[in-house]
Amino acid sequence: DAKTTQPNSMESNEEEPVHLPCNHSTISGTDYIHWYRQLPSQGPEYVIHGLTSNVNNRMASLAIAEDRKSSTLILHRATLRDAAVYYCIRGSYIPTFGRGTSLIVHP
Amino acid sequence: DTAVSQTPKYLVTQMGNDKSIKCEQNLGHDTMYWYKQDSKKFLKIMFSYNNKELIINETVPNRFSPKSPDKAHLNLHINSLELGDSAVYFCASSQPGQGEARSPLHFGNGTRLTVT
Numbered sequence: 001d002a003k004t005t006q007p008n009s010m011e012s013n014e015e016e017p018v019h020l021p022c023n024h025s026t027i028s029g030t031d032y033i034h035w036y037r038q039l040p041s042q043g044p045e046y047v048i049h050g051l052t053s054n055v056n057n058r059m060a061s062l063a064i065a066e067d068r069k070s071s072t073l074i075l076h077r078a079t080l081r082d083a084a085v086y087y088c089i090r091g092s093y094i095p096t097f098g099r100g101t102s103l104i105v106h107p
Numbered sequence: 108d109t110a111v112s113q114t115p116k117y118l119v120t121q122m123g124n125d126k127s128i129k130c131e132q133n134l135g136h137d138t139m140y141w142y143k144q145d146s147k148k149f150l151k152i153m154f155s156y157n158n159k160e161l162i163i164n165e166t167v168p169n170r171f172s173p174k175s176p177d178k179a180h181l182n183l184h185i186n187s188l189e190l191g192d193s194a195v196y197f198c199a200s201s202q203p204g205q206g207e208a209r210s211p212l213h214f215g216n217g218t219r220l221t222v223t
Contacts, residue, residue, distance in 0.1 A: 034211065043111075043197050043214030044150070085148065094163055095140070095201075095212055097150040 003027075004088045009102040012078045020073040020101050022088030027068055032091035035062065035073050037084040038100070044087065047073065078105045110134050113198050113215035120188055121223055128183045128218045130198030138162075139181035140199040140212070141173060150197070156181050157203070188222045195219050 005023040012018040024033065034049040048055055048062045050071070055062040061074040075082055087100040111132045120126050132139060140163075141153040155163035159175045170186045185192060195217045202210040 036212070038150075041216075043199070043216050044212070045214065046211035049211065087150075094152060094155070094165075096152060097142075099149060 006101045011104045018075040025069040034089045111215040119221045132200040136200035136202045142197040144195045
């Protein structure tokens with residue numbers, strides 16, 4: 001049980017921003033929210049994580065709702081190489097992946 | 108310099124055989140994991156070892172036996188392979204933090220096992 005809910009797929013055009021949502025309504029106060037992505041034929045790679053505040057790094061931004069029941073991964077300018085499955089995970093003793101969101105990027 | 112490396116990358120074998128997959132990490136992490144990704148792309152945790160000791164075993168058949176000779180290595184041995192074992196197996200490592208934070212997982216590129 002991944003305890004997170006994400007849309008199965010989303011589409012975007014190249015160079016447009018992408019907002020990938022995740023619901024984690026049963027998150028505890030100390031659980032971090034982690035995002036990973038899996039490119040075709042590769043292992044998942046870490047994207048970003050946060051607890052309460054919004055976070056930015058070179059790959060993406062993470063916006064966390066004030067009640068922490070949802071979060072949004074933001075890719076500011078999608079590229080074709082961003083086409084991947086994106087996983088949102090609640091930090092816990094057992095890192096559990098759901099089915100993720102398959103992001104399709106159109107040229 | 109690969110952080111988490113798995114061998115072999117591809118493994119094709121027949122039902123009933125015994126095979127092993129090796130994993131090594133050079134990140135100095137204390138915790139290592141095995142995940143299985145089936146044909147539907149669902150990524151499921153199998154085992155976790157912390158400093159050579161088993162801490163998670165997610166109802167995996169006894170035919171699967173992980174072995175950790177040291178904290179940098181976590182190998183997976185599979186006995187009496189079955190068709191349903193066909194999947195991509197990913198090794199990962201992390202450094203659990205004190206308190207709230209858990210360090211990110213670092214994954215290998217997977218071993219595609221095909222059982223015929």
